[in-house]
Amino acid sequence: MKTLALLALVLGTGLATAEDKAEMKALTGTWVMEKFEMEGSDLSESFKGTELVIDGEKYAVEVNKMKDAGTLKVDGSKTPKTMDITGTEGPNKGKTFLCIYEVKDGKLTICYSLDEKVRPTKFESPKDSKTLLAVYKKK
Secondary structure (H helix, E strand, O other), X not given: OHHHHHXXXXXXXXXXXXXXXXXXXXXXXXXXXEEEEEOOEEOHHHHOOOEEEEEOOEEEEEEOOEEEEEEEEEEXXXXXXXXXXXXXXXXXXXXXXXXXXXXXXXXXXXXXXXXXXXXXXXXXXXXXXXXXXXXXXXX
8 A cells, every 4th residue: 555655656746747847848938028017016118028038947037137047946736837936146146936827828927926935826916915927928
């Protein structure tokens, strides 16, 4: 019985890893910012044209000549799908942001938690929520 439980755990881990690899493949590429909302304020015009580049488990973005880069980890088995973003260079170095994301119709929607403690549960950024909602279109 213990052998079956161990085998199920190993197989389940393998499936999740394969699913996450498929998710990473879908995320890989250059994404152009279409919408940027922070705590209920639409700041899209200020960030128009910003490009997010995802290459495997690494990301890079330049916002107003400020470069930010780091790593990301996804879990496509959850609903909504989750993403943890860890800055390794730039203003977010050493910070980890808990996010949810969705790839649909050539767009990537990410809702980021700005407090590093609580993951958002909905794709929204109401006033005083400490969340940021970004929508990118695949380039």
